[in-house]
Amino acid sequence: MKALCITDQKEPLQFIDKPIPEPKAGEVLVKLKAASLNHRDQWIREGMYPGIKFGTTLGSDGAGVVTSVGEDVDVEWLSKEVIINPNRNWGPNLAVQSAEYQVFGMPKDGTLAEYVLIEADRLVQKPDHLSFQEASALPLGGLTAFRATFFHGQCQEGKNVLISGVGGGVAQFAFLFAQHAGANVWVTSSSEEKIEQCKSLGAKGGFNYRSENWIKEAKAVRGFDLVVDSAGGDQLNDFIKLMKPAGRIVFYGATTGVPSKLDLHRMFWNQITLQGSTMGNDEEFVQMVDFINKHQLRPIIDSARPFDEAISAFDEMKAGKQFGKLVLTLD
Numbered sequence: 001m002k003a004l005c006i007t008d009q010k011e012p013l014q015f016i017d018k019p020i021p022e023p024k025a026g027e028v029l030v031k032l033k034a035a036s037l038n039h040r041d042q043w044i045r046e047g048m049y050p051g052i053k054f055g056t057t058l059g060s061d062g063a064g065v066v067t068s069v070g071e072d073v074d075v076e077w078l079s080k081e082v083i084i085n086p087n088r089n090w091g092p093n094l095a096v097q098s099a100e101y102q103v104f105g106m107p108k109d110g111t112l113a114e115y116v117l118i119e120a121d122r123l124v125q126k127p128d129h130l131s132f133q134e135a136s137a138l139p140l141g142g143l144t145a146f147r148a149t150f151f152h153g154q155c156q157e158g159k160n161v162l163i164s165g166v167g168g169g170v171a172q173f174a175f176l177f178a179q180h181a182g183a184n185v186w187v188t189s190s191s192e193e194k195i196e197q198c199k200s201l202g203a204k205g206g207f208n209y210r211s212e213n214w215i216k217e218a219k220a221v222r223g224f225d226l227v228v229d230s231a232g233g234d235q236l237n238d239f240i241k242l243m244k245p246a247g248r249i250v251f252y253g254a255t256t257g258v259p260s261k262l263d264l265h266r267m268f269w270n271q272i273t274l275q276g277s278t279m280g281n282d283e284e285f286v287q288m289v290d291f292i293n294k295h296q297l298r299p300i301i302d303s304a305r306p307f308d309e310a311i312s313a314f315d316e317m318k319a320g321k322q323f324g325k326l327v328l329t330l331d
Helices: 039-045 134-138 137-150 169-180 190-200 212-221 237-240 264-270 282-295 307-319
Strands: 002-006 013-015 025-038 061-069 082-085 115-119 123-125 158-164 184-189 205-208 224-228 242-251 273-276 303-306 325-329
Touching: 002 307, 013 282, 013 307, 025 134, 039 307, 061 115, 061 134, 061 137, 082 134, 123 282, 134 303, 134 325, 137 169, 137 242, 137 282, 158 169, 169 184, 169 224, 169 282, 184 190, 190 205, 205 212, 212 237, 224 237, 237 242, 237 264, 242 264, 303 307, 307 325
Parallel strands: 158 184, 158 224, 184 205, 224 242, 242 273, 303 325
Antiparallel strands: 002 013, 025 061, 025 115, 025 325, 061 082, 082 123
């Protein structure tokens, strides 16, 4: 089978021919129909990820059909259309992952291959209203957004929510989840086009964070109950100024680094929570899929292309011009 692997070559992404694996006890073999990319994959390509193991098949997101099952696996899984939960070893504490926690696709072979070997308890049935391409976009980004929005963010109907950097996949899922929960949602981006796209999808409004006046414009909302952010950095102080009392700022990344200072005085006086977040546990993965089924939600897809053209998708993701998930088709 063809697999896209990380190597020590000048171009680290290489297609490698690997044998089709056979499931052992508790495992299943899934024929992938579609897979989607995450920034994590590009960071591994650039060597910016801990514990890189050369020869590993990349990819955390995928959807396909179960073609064979190992011992002790219910044969009812055979021929089922499934999506893959990329969590591994979250552990018993639902509030935080264990020290053994991993994400599918490094160091264990991931979804950028024609076939994937995975434990049966990582499978969830694909929502019927989604295509394989749409379903493949869900796992990593969707779960990260779901935890940030609901577990930590406590997003509810009628709340004012600001999603920062809405060009990113996780941010777009947070936008969709908050919207479908009945919240009033605003977005930020450096792209007027992406702001307008979100408004066409139901956002109350948007702010260009490169504008000198964006904070003044955002204050017209009269306070946010929740901000979901991926960048960190000094803009955290901007968010603090925009929060309602007892508001929550949930961040799942720090791409712009740590803030040079933090407005602790305003935080403690207004009882604002600053909360870190990661992907999410297995229970939340099931809750996310249930939410998507209930609301017939569809992820935002930028483009889909054949698996053979995967490296061009990586290059597009690095350029950061896409709006929605980049999907690879394998069938």
